[in-house]
Amino acid sequence: MPELPEVETIRRELGPQLAGRRVADAWSHESDKFTPALDVTGTTFGEVSRRGKYLLAALDNETELVIHLGMTGVLRVIEPDDESGFADLPHIRARWTFADGGQLVFRDVRRFGRLRVVPNGDYSTITTLFALGPEPFDPAFTAEHLHRELNASSRRIKTQLLSQRPVAGVGNIYADEALWHAQVYPAARRITRPAAERLRDAIEDVLAAGVANGGTTLRDYRTATGAEGSNQHHLVCYGRAGLPCERCAKTLVARSWDARTTTFCPVCQKR
C-alpha cells in the first residue's frame, strides 16, 4: 500500500532509469484506469517527480504521465537481459516498450491504481491531486496550517489525514504511526493547538523515517528494483493491536472508523 515514503523511494530509483528513453510501443489492460498508457507511445521520458502519492513522469510533448499505484501497484524497468520473470507475472496492467528494447512494466494485482496523461502541470481533471494539501517537508506545512485545516471540518482527525487535504501523502500506516507519536485520539473531531504542533512534527518524522528506510513492506510493496523496504521493522503502532504499547505498556487496540481500521493506544491517545 504505497504511501509517500514508498512512492518517493520508487521515484528515486525510477527517475535515472527512465530519463531520455523513447517509448516505441505501449500496451494496457482494457480498463479505462490503464488505457491512458497508450497515449505515451512515441514520446520520450524526462524527469520523474512526485506529489503526495502521485508519480509524475514528464514527457517530451509537453504532457505528463500521472501514475497512482493504488494499493498494490508496482513499477519496474526491465532491461533486455533481465531474467527476473517479472514481466511475465500475472496482473500486468500496462507495459511501455522502449526503442532500446527495455520495458517499463506496471503490475497491479487489485487494480486500484490508475494512469492519466495530462498537459504539463494541469491537474484540474484529477480531483484529489488538484486539491492536494502541502507536502509534509514543505515550509507551508506548519502547525498553524494543520490546526486550521483539521478544525475547519467536523470529521474525525484520522479521516481528514487520509483525505490528503491537510497534508499530502499520508495513508493508513503513517497516519496511525503519527497519531500514536503525537498522542492524539484518532477519532477526535477537534484538535488543540499544542496537539496540532505535536502531530505536525510526528507526521514529518514518521514520513522522513519511512523514506530513509526505503518504505514499509507488509505484503505487496516493492521498490523499483524489486527490493523490500525496511520500515516495517520500525513501526510502533500500525498492525500491532493486542501487543503492548511501547510507551505505557497497555494493550494497543484496533477499531474501525469510517471503514478504516485504526490501531491506537487507549491510554496514551485518550479522547
Add this chain to the structure above:
DNA sequence: GTGATAACCTGCTCGC
C-alpha cells in the same frame, strides 16, 4: 456544501 457510505478489486486468512 458537507459528511457518510458503497463500490471497485483480488488475494489471503479463518472457520466450518
Add this chain to the structure above:
DNA sequence: TGCGAGCAGGTTATCA
C-alpha cells in the same frame, strides 16, 4: 481438503 465469508485499503461516486 475444500468451500465460502470476511477483510485489507486509496480513491471515486452516490446519497442523505
